[in-house]
Amino acid sequence: MQQRVTQRGLGDAASAHKIGDSVSVLYSITDPDVNLSLWQRPVHMAIRKEVSRLHASSLRDVRCPTSPDAFDADVCALMLHQGTDPVAFNSLRADMGQLVNLFSRFSEGRDLTFRLFTTDGDDCRRFHLDRRNLRLLCTYQGPGTEWLTAAQVDRKALACCKPNRSVIRFGAPSRFKSFWVGILRGDPDNTGRGQVHRSPPNAESGDSRVVFCLDC
Numbered sequence: 001m002q003q004r005v006t007q008r009g010l011g012d013a014a015s016a017h018k019i020g021d022s023v024s025v026l027y028s029i030t031d032p033d034v035n036l037s038l039w040q041r042p043v044h045m046a047i048r049k050e051v052s053r054l055h056a057s058s059l060r061d062v063r064c065p066t067s068p069d070a071f072d073a074d075v076c077a078l079m080l081h082q083g084t085d086p087v088a089f090n091s092l093r094a095d096m097g098q099l100v101n102l103f104s105r106f107s108e109g110r111d112l113t114f115r116l117f118t119t120d121g122d123d124c125r126r127f128h129l130d131r132r133n134l135r136l137l138c139t140y141q142g143p144g145t146e147w148l149t150a151a152q153v154d155r156k157a158l159a160c161c162k163p164n165r166s167v168i169r170f171g172a173p174s175r176f177k178s179f180w181v182g183i184l185r186g187d188p189d190n191t192g193r194g195q196v197h198r199s200p201p202n203a204e205s206g207d208s209r210v211v212f213c214l215d216c
Contacts, residue, residue, distance in 0.1 A: 005066065005069075005093040008088070008135075010115075013176070013197075015033065015034075015035045015150040015193065016033050016034045016035065016036075016122065016150075017034065017036040017038065017147075017149065017195075018034055018036070018037050019037075019038045020038075020039065020040065021039070021040045021041070022039070023039055023041070023102070024051040025037055025038065025039050026039050026102065026106075026183055027106075029106055029134065029183045029185065030097065030106060033140060034185070035150070035182055035184065035185045035193075035194060036147060036182060036183070036195045037177070037182070037183045037187070038180060038181070038182045039180060039181040039182070040177070040180050041180060041181060042179065043178065043179050044091065044095065044179060046091040047091045047092050047095055047140060047179075048141070048178075050088065050089050050090075050091055050092050050141075051089075051092060051140045051141045051210045052141070053088065053142070054084075054118050054210055055118065055208055056118050056120035056121075056209075057118070057120055057197055058082070058118045059079070059082050059084060059116055059117045059118045059180075059210075060082060060117060061115055061117035061119070062078065062115065062117070063113050063114075063115055063215075064078055064113060064114055064115070065111060065112070065113050066100065066112050066113065066114050067104075067112060068097075068100050068101050068104050071096070071097050071100045071114070071140070072093055072097055073186070074114070075093055075096060075114070075116060076093070079115060079116075081203070096114075096116070096211060096212055099136060099138065099181065099212070099214065100114070100214060101130065102209070103134075103136045103183070103214045103216070106134060106183065106215035106216075107133075107134065108133075108216075109216065110131055110133060110216040112214060112215070112216050113214070113215045113216075114212070114214050114215075115211070115212070115213040116210075116211070116212050116213075117210075117211055118206070118208055118210050118211075119209050119211070120208050120209065123145075124198050124199040125164075125198060125199065125201065125216075126164060126198060127146075127148060127153075127158065127164055127167050127173075127196050127197065127198045128158075128196070128198060129158070129186060129187035129192070129193075129194040129196060130184065130186035130187065130194065130195075130215075131186060131187065131188055131190070132186035132187055132188060132215045132216065133184060133185075133188050133216055134183055134184065134186060134215070134216050135183070135184045135186055135213060135214065135215050136181065136182070136183050136184075136212075136213065136214040136215075137164065137176065137182050137184065137211070137212070137213055138179065138181045138212045139176060139178055139179075139180075139182065139209055139210065139211050139212075140178060140179065140180060140210040140211070140212065141207075141208065141209060141210040142178065142207045142208060142209030142210065142211075143148055143175060143200040143207065143209065144175055144176030144177055144178060144180060144200065145175070145176045145182065145197050145198070145199065145200065146173040146174065146175045146176075146197060146198050146199070146200050147173060147176075147182075147184075147195060147196065147197040147198075148167075148168060148173055148174075148196045148197070149174070150169060151167070151169070152169050152171055152173075153167060153169065154166060154167055154169050154198045155192050155196075156210055158192070158196065159170075159192055166197070171186070173198075175200060176215060184197060
């Protein structure tokens, strides 16, 4: 089942989000009026078991160039460099590889970079726009990305770097659950458009997050 919400934002530009429980919902990001396509997929228990072995300090946040053909070698090299045995994460690597293949269909030939990191802190606490064309996010463990609907965002307050309480017009942010996959439209030209989001407040909980990110 899918849900579509279309609203008006800065400059009267349409911005919508589409949510569904099928991978096909991600293809909605090809619509320039869609800022977020979100696949509410179920937990993969073999992957959950693998990532439970990781700690907050296991994988530092490093940006790595990649491609669909090179990804598995690239992520193995990253893990080995940080003292983690990639053989212990075969299910995780296979799943990330599938996401790379999928994301590359929307990249329009742009260079890809990936991040696979663990953290128990508060990373990007401010609501913001990415200076990327598209970003894929999947949190395999711990709380996921928080995001705002177009109606919730005061984009003038966002552009003026006002605090979060001024950026949110009403209500509370929505949040990805673990294993959900979202593709967010960014704002590479600094026009004020794109999906407003942030990392979840997490430091007080002490939960270890395992986050996979793709950019183009």
